[in-house]
Amino acid sequence: MxxxxxxxxxxxxxxxxxxxxxxxxxxxxxxxxxxxxxxxxxxxxxxxxxxxxxxxxxxxxxxxxxxxxxxxxxxxxxxxxxxxxxxxxxxxxxxxxxNSPVVEIKNSKGESIGTAVLTQDQNNVNIKVNVKNLPAGKHGIHVHQSAITNNDFATAGSHLNPEGHEHGRLNPKGQHTGDLPNLEVAADGTANTTMVLPNASLEKGNEHTLLGASIIIHAAPDDEMTDPTGNSGDRIAGGNIPQ
Structure with missing residues (x-):
């Protein structure tokens, strides 16, 4: 049968x-x-x-x-x-x-270096990041308000911040909706971790939706306090969140 x-x-x-x-x-x-x-x-x-x-x-x-x-x-x-x-x-x-939006992460040369898979969990969004060929150490990583165009990371705009807060998970006036913990890259240039973004959504039309936004990885660590970017430096990789 x-x-x-x-x-x-x-x-x-x-x-x-x-x-x-x-x-x-x-x-x-x-x-x-x-x-x-x-x-x-x-x-x-x-x-x-x-x-x-x-x-x-x-x-x-x-x-x-x-x-x-x-x-x-x-x-x-x-x-x-x-x-x-x-x-x-x-x-x-x-x-x-x-079922689950998948973000293709590319470096500044347009080379694919991994993915991020997004899943809804009540009022949070889980972001499973699996990347390679990045400099070892901590890197700021955020959800930005706009999609990247032609691999120009500047087109991603500012952090996703519909409520007009200041930046930083440690900032008493924060945080942005798009603020994530630092991404820790191993000595071999890889990172495989799941991050939780509170008060975020994968529903179209929701004020806190991530659909149509982008994920950006920065060159330096995010101090999680300084507005507007946590002194996290240049944008070295990123990808668009499908919608």
Whole structure:
């Protein structure tokens, strides 16, 4: 007797099928087909999955359709809702996350150095950071208010701070919603830890939502007191939180 397919299998099947057929529809409309397609990144419950589905419409239109009303957006969002699975899309890294948003962390050269997986826990958000190739020691890490554009970390703006507090987990006038404990990087350049961000949300429309914001890692430790950044220095890595 065959084992029935679970929700994860159904979601992945529908996602792959939607991408495949949307790719065919776009190719049919184009006068030429460009061979340098790029595979989308899939994560389910924070775990990366492989897929043969690819997008290609001169490099941008199929990813854009996730955010608006193209042929890919409709079946993926709709099927995810029907199966009770939340789906998140991040266009800069072409990443689809099912159930838990996954942030692809890149360094200043645009090289991927790891991920951060976000999960809701009552009024807190847990952020599981797994990175490599960073300088050893403590580094400030924060959620910033805007998404990073073209790997320019300055475009992330200031810390996520909807209530207008000062910076610092030790500051009596703080803290920002986006203030996290320092990230401790081992001698081999890796860090694998889970941080808790109090009073944060993964719900769209919530004042404290992290969706559409970004995570930035700094060169120096955060003193957790000095406004506005804790003297944490240059921005050396970061990634966008899908929405």
């Amino acid at each position: 065959k084992k029935p397919l679970g929700k994860k299998h159904l979601v992945l099947s529908f996602l792959g099928g939607a991408l495949f057929f949307s790719g065919i529809s776009f190719a049919a409309d184009a006068t030429t087909v460009t061979p340098n397609t790029e595979a989308l990144k899939f994560y389910v419950d924070g775990e990366q999955k492989t897929t043969s589905a690819q997008y290609n419409n001169q490099g941008s239109m199929v990813p854009e359709s996730f955010r608006y009303s193209g042929t890919t957006y409709v079946p993926i969002r709709h099927v995810s809702d029907l199966l009770g699975n939340k789906m998140y899309w991040e266009p800069q890294s072409a990443t689809i996350s099912v």
